[in-house]
Amino acid sequence: MSLFKFIANKDQKPIRIDKFLIQSIPNISRNQIQKSTHSGKILVNQRIIKKNNYKIKPFDIVIAETISTPVLDLEYRNIIEEKIPINILYEDEDIIVINKPAGMVVHPGFGHKKGTLIHGIKYHLKNFSHQKKFPPRLGLIHRIDKDTSGLLLIAKNESSQKGLFQQFFYKTIKRKYIALVWGTLQKEKGSITGFIGRDPKNRKRMILFQTPSKGKYSITHYKVLEKFQNITYISCHLETGKTHQIRAHFKYLGNPLFNDSTYGGNQILMKKKFSKKNIEFFNKCLKILQRQALHAICLSFIHPNNKKKYHFTCPIPEDFQNVLQQCKKQQLLEKN
Structure with missing residues (x-):
């Protein structure tokens, strides 16, 4: 699942909420939006919206919880795992905390088709995890730039990933x-x-x-x-x-x-x-x-499983x- 939040600007013309979300969320389908609406996962101004013909108005606050997009799922499934050294500071059955060095790309993209952190994570999950199924986006919760160093958080299963996404969404993860x-x-x-x-x-x-x-x-x-x-x-x-x-x-x-x-x-x-x-x-x-x-340098969050508060720091490079x-x-x- 992925969480999105939008605030309609002052010039927003009345538009159906499904059209608004299609315009706002990359690679989302109308079918995915309909499923989220029927499941009560679309809120406008803290009110659940059950019909896709609701018209968005200026300054409406829209919160949408959607399933992962097929395009992204396919992109991650096609990644070939690589044995890449990863500095793991902490790991349990739900999460991994990593100290990423400067110079390492987190996610494959133009000019970086291999050798990224995600390639290494896929190898690690496949060879050193008891999980039978990869989480969406291979557990990636957030990113830092190639030439930025420091702490990154990875989820090892879909349940943990959803819990951590929610913490990012509600700003309870501290960085x-x-x-x-x-x-x-x-x-x-x-x-x-x-x-x-x-x-x-x-x-x-x-x-x-x-x-x-x-x-x-x-x-x-x-x-x-x-x-x-x-x-x-x-x-x-x-x-x-x-x-x-x-x-x-x-x-x-x-x-x-x-x-x-x-x-x-x-x-x-x-x-x-x-x-x-x-x-x-x-x-x-x-x-x-x-x-x-x-x-x-610092990362604090609530563990998605045991609900304890975790705090990590890593040395200055x-x-x-x-x-x-x-x-x-x-x-x-x-x-x-």
């Missing part, structure tokens, strides 16, 4: 990231909100809009941990989990993530303000950390840690 961003943030802590959508000038990037018709609502809470010269060390808590959310949010603030080539973080911010010695230092750090400085140490060393030299 904490650490990052390095260029420049100095105006506030010691704050929140970034807006609507994330594709950048019309570069489809590989996301951009933050302030109108709901152009993207999906997103919110990131951040806190400054330490300030260095032209680089700030922060922690982030995600209230929503959209593609490139943290990366796009801090680009919007004018403080792109350190060495994030997609969002301009591989260029020294305010280069003209600094001496040749400072620029040499920044370039040295860029060579040490050859990817965006973003790490998923060596490349990220080395840049932190260089920044602290440079700060001491500047003071002296």
